[in-house]
Amino acid sequence: MKLLLKPIQWVYILYASIIFVGVMLLILPFIFLASFLGRIRGGNVIYYFLWFWSRTWFPAVGIFVKRIYKYDRKDKTPFIYVVNHSTYLDAALAVGVMRLPFRPLGKIEMQKIPLFGFIYKHAVVPVDRSDAKARSRSVRELIATIREGVSILIFPEGTTNDTDKPLTSFHNGAFRIAIETQTALQPVLYLDCKDRLPRSKVQHLNPGRCRIVYLPPVSVAGMTMEDLPALKQQVFDIMEKELLSYR
Template sequence: MKLLLKPLHLVYMLYASIVFLAIMFIIIPPIFLASFLGKVKGGNIVYYFLRFWSHTWFPAVGIRVKRIYKHDKNDQTPYLYVVNHRSYLDAALAVQVMRLPFRPLGKIEMNKIPAFNIIYRNAVVMVDRSNARARATSVREMIAMIREGVSILIFPEGTTNETESLLQPFHNGAFRIAIETQTPIQPVLYLDNGKRLHAKGFNLTPGICRVVYLPPVPVTGLTMDDLPALKQQVFDIMERELKATV
């Protein structure tokens, strides 16, 4: 049976890749034009095209997205979203399920991919972790976005979690920015992305992708002295929910 399914899966993977790229190339021209409108206004417009791409591609490849709200879904407060990171599918899902406007923090290395970099540099706050000055610039850009009413999405584990652990230790960056800007943190969990597309290989499968929006964590009045406790609080909230869904 596995020998029969393998060729079918290869055809499915080829089909998914072609559809992915076809939609992407359709939206590149309007995204290029939107980029002339500036980082905030132009970037916000870019996300409507990315949302179209995501809403088209996911059902086309047999992936159904289910949202689970554990707080008021009509809340319009700008948040600093912290999300677990299990798959390369996470970014594609984010543009569909995170409330607009928002910007994710992304690795600067992705800006080297031809054609895709037109989208990337207008859709994310890029960070170069090898350069202290560049990291500081990224932080200033995120703070400026938050003050414009744009939410920020950060994967606090720093990279995709390829281990058996539910979560990897969190970095300080998200919590430092939340305290500095007094922006509430909303933990979000992508429960099935690692099953749909594992971080260790390009092996997409159809099925469900559940997204859980956990209650926000307020940071009003917190200082940098509270950062370790805040980071642990958010980690515990996310880990506890993940354990409950296993």
Template sequence: MRLIRNFLLAIYNIHAAIWFIAIMFLILPGIFLVSLFGKIRGGNMVFYFLRFWAHTWFPLVGIWFKRIRYEQEDKEPVIYVANHLSYLDAAIAVKVMRLPFRPLGKIEMVKIPAFGFIYRQSVVLVDRKDARARAQSVRTMKATLKEGVSMLVFPEGTTNYTGQPLRNFHDGAFRMAIEMETDIRPVLYVDSNHRLRAKGLLSLTPGINRVVWLPKVSVKGLTLQDLPALKKQVYDMMDAELRKYHNYPSLQPA
């Protein structure tokens, strides 16, 4: 039975990969054209091409979504902070967000043929190895927020395969929220590591993906002295909510 299951899973992943690439090449000419309109206007149009891709690909591979909202959708720009469980998370974000946004993305991804071009047009690139490049990324994110476009940041900084709900958060998203006086909206991708394992590019499986929007966290009146408390507040909110959906092993005392 296990051999049959692995064979069917391989066929399914080949099917998913073919459609992934086919839709990507279908939208590539359009993305190239709209990219000529600049980073903001053109980037917003790129979002809708990617949204078409996501709305087409996920049903074709048997992945469906349940959206759980604690509050109404955001009409003003916010900083979305999301947990990061697998490579599928970026595609999920495009699927479930209804308004254009920009994620913060690793610069290494631009090296992938064809996909790298699309990636460059749709994210704010960051080179974590270069301090000057990181500073430029922060300036770009702030300029994007000023233009009324929301940002998406994975505050864990990397994919979480610890077996716990979250890794420790970095300061960047919270510092930017305070400096830009932009509220934070925590978002949880509950099942993405069950659909695609953190270390398994060929481990995609069909099924449900639950996405939870937690209440917005106001930064009104906060200063950088409040950054640790703000970060802890958001972390605790996300950690507590994730524990409602899955059981996690207890941490062993040091």
């Protein structure tokens, strides 16, 4: 049976790749033009094209997104979204399901990918985790972004979770920025991305559902850096408990 399904899987992967690149090529000229509008204004314009790309690709390849609101935002104040990270599909999903405008923190290595790297460079705040000075620059840029009224998105686990645990340990960055800027954190869960793209290998991509759970925000009003460990643990516990409830 597996031998019969394998050719179908590769036809599906080829189709998904063509749609992925095709829509990207379609929006690339507009992203190039928007890149001249500046870091904030141009970046916001770019995200509306990326929203179109994500909203086109996912249904085209049979991946259907379901939103579950435990909290539905009514205001437009910036948030720090903290999201579990299990596969590379998370980033493609984020631009289609998070409230615009926002900027994610992303690995600087992704800028080296042909074509995609140009878009990535203008869409994320890149971070080189191997360089302390580069990490500090990224944090300063994220803080400046929030102060311009733009939300940010951080995967606090830092990298994809390849374990059987709901979450791996969190880094401090998102919580430090939240306290310094007094910006509320909103935990968000991506439930099925690991099933749609197991082990982040494109040859394992498959159609199906992707559920997004928007959890209530966590206020940091009045907190200082002394509260950081407790805040980080609070958010971890909230997300872990909710993830376990869906297993």
